[in-house]
Amino acid sequence: MTSSTSDFLIVGGGVVGLSIAYELAHHDVSVRVIDRQEIGREASWAGAGILPPANRATATHPYDHLCGFATELHAPWAAALAEETGIDTGYRKCGGIYLARSPGESAALVGQVAEWREQGITVKRLTPDELAALEPGLATVETNGRRYSAYLVPEESQLRNPLHLKALQSACRQRHVDLIPHADAAQCVVSQGRLQTVVTSRGEFSAGKICLASGAWSRLLLEKLNIATGILPIRGQMVLLRCSQPPFRHILNQGPRYLVPREDGLVLIGSTEEEVGFDKHTTDEAIAELRGFAADLVPSLATAQVEQSWAGLRPGSFDGFPYLGKIPGLENAYVAAGHFRSGLFLSPATAVVMSELMRGTPPSIDLDAFRVGRG
Ligand SMILES: Cc1cc2nc3c(=O)[nH]c(=O)nc-3n(C[C@H](O)[C@H](O)[C@H](O)COP(=O)(O)OP(=O)(O)OC[C@H]3O[C@@H](n4cnc5c(N)ncnc54)[C@H](O)[C@@H]3O)c2cc1C
DSSP states (O other), X not given: OXXXXXXXXXXXXXXXXXHHHHHHGGGSOOEEEEOSSSTTOSHHHHSOXXXXXOOGGGOOSHHHHHHHHHHHXXXXXXXXXXXXXXXXXXXXXXXXXXXXXXXXXXXHHHHHHHHHXXXXXXXXXXXXXXXXXXXXXXXXXXXXXXXXXXXXETTOEEOOHHXXXXXXXXXXXXXXXXXXXSXXXXXXXXXXXXXXXXXXXXXXXXXXXXXXXXXXXXXXXXXXXXXXXXXXXXXXXXXXXXXSSOSOSSEEEETTEEEEEOTTSEEEEEOXXXXXXXXXXXXXXXHHHHHHHHHHHSGGGGGOEEEEEEEEEEEEOTTSOOEEEEOTTOTTEEEEEOOGXXXXXXXXXXXXXXXXXXXXXXXXXXXXXXOTTOO
């Protein structure tokens, strides 16, 4: 079996692993990313690419700091990736509209709006006329008999996951990151307090520092190191519609469901939250329910052509926060996983703090709230 080494080894080539590799590769070190299948084809590919607003200046909780830091980094990362690779990642500040159509949704939205305002994030309540003027394609109270409360969040942004992942891979290659697909990390060899070797189907890999960024599968690898975490797969199903032109301009959010318009007329409908283990199948019921949600909100979508549907596995965690930090008891091993519904959003900030931590520089954000072993 072949054996090779590098300064840094990242296990998992999703948006988290690739972003960490990209960031590390700015620092004159050798970096390798291994993935058990094609790079960037799991949750990071499946996601919607919604980037909610956040404000680091007013953040008090470390999670809000991470969110605010991510918000600051997305625009410069998109610009740098475009310049380095020629790939437009689809990063756009398109704005989001948040809708409530039941008393429960209204109460939740009122709380969310109060939180945004406390954080200094711009949010504007929309009257029915203002809503209709902003998005004429939306169903009205007259057409579907439901009462909306609606808020505009102008800072909400989006990126197109497959393009972002393509750009990250291309930029990593340009920075001489070794990207190795189809290398399933099956065993971890530990001795003298170090993770010495990761044994894969394509050889053995060792490195000065090793980071597990294996998304929903991270718990399985950590269990091999006798580390218990609350990471679990949460299935999200998605439907992609094709319209002749974009039927609305803003991301439309209602409770856990949303519609994301792409500039070329594609519309994403998401998503479910299901605890079904590592099962990535779609179900007829969920796809029908998502289509019903879309048609109810934007009637013209009832006849739009379904381009594709799929499911991805979000890396959930027991408290909703990612695990970012050193693996207890191992001096050279780290974890960056468990970003649940926000991994695309949090990926650049995750990359910067993990790169700092692994290079021995104090992280820009206090990572204690994200430590492995928190209870
Ligand atoms: C339907 C859906 C919608 C979403 N929408 C959004 C959104 O709008 N905004 C947002 O910010 N986030 C969203 N998310 C969440 C986001 O996609 C995830 O949080 C993020 O992709 C996690 O990235 P990751 O790199 O940790 O995981 P992944 O992308 O799953 O990558 C993990 C990688 O590790 C590899 N791997 C696993 N085990 C091994 C092993 N043993 N050896 C080698 N490689 C291994 C896998 O093959 C995989 O490529 C959504 C997710 C889903 C499913």
